Amino acid sequence: MTTYVRAKCHCQQNVFKIPFRTDSLPIPNNLCHCNACRHSTGQLAGYHVRFEGMPLSITTEADEPADLENLTKYQTSIKAARYFCSTCSAHMFWQSIGDAGKDRQYWEVAVGLLEQVDGIVKVKGHIYVGETLDGGMADHFISAGDKVLARYAQGEGGEQLPVGWRAVLKKASKEGQQSEEWIQAYCHCRTVSFIITRPNSQSSIPSCPYPDLLVPGTEENTAKAQNPTDRKWWLRPTGASKPKKYLAGYCACASCRLTSGAEVLAWVFMPRANIIDTKTNEPIQLEDENHRPKGLKQYISSHGRYREFCSTCGAIAFRWKIDRTGLLDVAAGLFDQEQGGARADGWFDWIRDRIGFSEDAIGNETIIGLIEVITK
Ligand SMILES: [Zn+2]
Ligand SMILES: [Zn+2]
Ligand SMILES: [Zn+2]
Ligand SMILES: [Zn+2]
Known part of the structure; x- marks a missing residue:
């Protein structure tokens, strides 16, 4: 059958x-x-x-x-x-x-x-x-x-690794201070390549509404979600005089799921000023047709909502909104594991008590299980 x-x-x-x-x-x-x-x-x-x-x-x-x-x-x-x-x-x-x-x-x-x-x-x-x-x-x-x-460390059935396991990061120990100040991101075919830098004076310039990850987009939250007090929520820890990290978290919305194939998609929320195109040494440009990174393909998932991916290997790279161009969402799977580990806890503050748009998740055992674990 x-x-x-x-x-x-x-x-x-x-x-x-x-x-x-x-x-x-x-x-x-x-x-x-x-x-x-x-x-x-x-x-x-x-x-x-x-x-x-x-x-x-x-x-x-x-x-x-x-x-x-x-x-x-x-x-x-x-x-x-x-x-x-x-x-x-x-x-x-x-x-x-x-x-x-x-x-x-x-x-x-x-x-x-x-x-x-x-x-x-x-x-x-x-x-x-x-x-x-x-x-x-x-x-x-x-x-x-x-x-x-x-x-499993490798394929199914072999050695297992405990929660909290860490390998020695080769690049971090070799390059010391340098790799603390920037981290590289790249797709598998290396068409998409950029670095991100630590928060600086430019990082708090954008003004942006809260993402669903922090303030669920319910009717009673409409005013609050607009961020009337202009909090720079993407810089972490919040309110620190010298923030060192960026906000990261998972999204379960239908657009993320159906443009990726993953049940939840991991994003890092970052000021454009801190995302440097390694080919131009300038902050990455996505709006201007003449300055966009070559080989990056755009998909409009809904009005004013853009998703960018590598046209050769298909890696998702960015998500951005026409009314929020100072801030980009960066696909968390692109970062160089040799510098900070794949999850890069030294750079990203992962929100664990909510998945963005978790109400939209398909009601299956996997996603319910994953959300339960995160909310514990
Ligand atoms: Zn694999
Ligand atoms: Zn690629
Ligand atoms: Zn989403
Ligand atoms: Zn398609």
Whole structure:
């Protein structure tokens, strides 16, 4: 027996029928924290689950392989290919193309793009946590429901790493002070490359409403969300005379989910003045067509809301609003783990008591489990 579930991206140029073996449901699934998953998606982990056979066409009743022409293929190694939506950047599929032999060649689909997750996928654990050098997002997602998640250093079944584990950061110790003042960010193919600097006199110039992460966008919060007292909420600790960090947190809104394929997307909220384009040595420019970083592709997810991603490897890089151009949301998966660890606690103050737009999350066991853990 086969259970079919539809998968679709935000722009809906890609809609597929995904075949799962009914007797294997729900499929226990691991979040992958490897360098390739983080830097090719901009997310802190990869959220793909294996299915039987090929992505199928939705236009025929019978099982027919789907046309993949609206997807861009990118190989992160000779053994793995990734397929992202050429328009909206959703990381639809991951394909094992390695060694010959049936079991080594298979497809996986992004969990966040499935129309139904309950009863289809069940979170089991974390793999390749060792590559984060600081535990990455695995330290934020310790258990799902009443189940403690496995935390493998590499693939499933090998050595496990305890919560709070840290590797020695090679670059930080080699370059000492220097890497304390800036940190590099890059996508897997290195088309997108920038550095961020510590908060300075420019960092408090923007005036911005609160994000949903800090002030949930309910009706009674309308006035408060406008930030009438002009708090510089992105600088942390709040109210410090010399803030050292930036606000970071997760978002579960449908736009984030369907433009990425992840169930939650991790963002860092930063002044544009502190994001330096390494090709020009100037603060990054996204509005001016002539000064935008080459190879960055734009997707308008709703009126005045822009998302920027690498057109070659598909990594999500930025999110910004037309009425808030002094501040950018930076995809947290791009930062150089060798400098500060994948989660970069030395740079980012992670909000743990709320996920932005958690009310919009699809009601599945995984997301409920993750939010419960965060709110504990
Ligand atoms: Zn799309
Ligand atoms: Zn991976
Ligand atoms: Zn790239
Ligand atoms: Zn969002």
